[in-house]
Amino acid sequence: xxxxxxxxxxxxxxxxxxxxxxxxxxxxxxxxxxxxxxxxxxxxxxxxxxxxxxxxxxxxxxxxxxxxxxxxxxxxxxxxxxxxxxxxxxxxxxxxxxxxxxxxxxxxxxxxxx
Amino acid sequence: xxxxxxxxxxxxxxxxxxxxxxxxxxxxxxxxxxxxxxxxxxxxxxxxxxxxxxxxxxxxxxxxxxxxxxxxxxxxxxxxxxxxxxxxxxxxxxxxxxxxxxxxxxxxxx
Numbered sequence: 624x625x626x627x628x629x630x631x632x633x634x635x636x637x638x639x640x641x642x643x644x645x646x647x648x649x650x651x652x653x654x655x656x657x658x659x660x661x662x663x664x665x666x667x668x669x670x671x672x673x674x675x676x677x678x679x680x681x682x683x684x685x686x687x688x689x690x691x692x693x694x695x696x697x698x699x700x701x702x703x704x705x706x707x708x709x710x711x712x713x714x715x716x717x718x719x720x721x722x723x724x725x726x727x728x729x730x731x732x733x734x735x736x737x
Numbered sequence: 738x739x740x741x742x743x744x745x746x747x748x749x750x751x752x753x754x755x756x757x758x759x760x761x762x763x764x765x766x767x768x769x770x771x772x773x774x775x776x777x778x779x780x781x782x783x784x785x786x787x788x789x790x791x792x793x794x795x796x797x798x799x800x801x802x803x804x805x806x807x808x809x810x811x812x813x814x815x816x817x818x819x820x821x822x823x824x825x826x827x828x829x830x831x832x833x834x835x836x837x838x839x840x841x842x843x844x845x846x847x
């Protein structure tokens with residue numbers, strides 16, 4: 624069984640630039656969620672994709688956008704990067720209908736905006 | 738807005754001691770998960786509880802879901818340095834996205 628993998632693991636960008644983060648979901652999982660985790664905080668929900676459609680969104684501005692592909696992998700795009708976007712970005716995959724909403728996380732992408 | 742409050746925020750104990758971490762909310766959840774996260778890594782799922790009053794054990798870790806499904810606790814017996822990490826609780830209602838607490842950062846000193 625293949626786990627959730629994210630790329631890249633680390634990234635440094637300049638304020639105002641754009642970034643794309645990638646996630647391969649766990650085998651058999653059709654739902655992908657993205658979270659932002661600032662230092663010392665719990666993960667904050669950005670949005671969720673189910674069968675290639677956005678299926679819920681947290682309190683993040685439109686410059687945070689995403690995609691899900693037919694193989695259920697996903698991308699998170701952030702435009703016009705701000706210093707406060709520096710965080711660990713986590714992708715989680717799940718399969719609705721299981722024992723609760725069990726989510727399995729990747730190792731994360733550490734984004735630093737300078 | 739569903740909120741999960743975790744306490745304590747930080748905990749530093751000696752190897753061999755017992756500890757309990759709490760996760761509380763005013764909202765009812767259909768399921769609650771506990772995760773452990775190490776620095777620079779993603780959270781790793783420890784357990785899921787779905788029934789009010791449910792108790793699950795994972796070696797030295799005991800998880801309990803409150804009768805009203807609004808709160809949960811994690812008890813660790815005879816803590817070891819390998820238990821060090823950030824413990825996160827997360828709740829969901831139906832298939833809604835998980836809502837996370839801010840976590841309890843545990844340090845077990847040998």
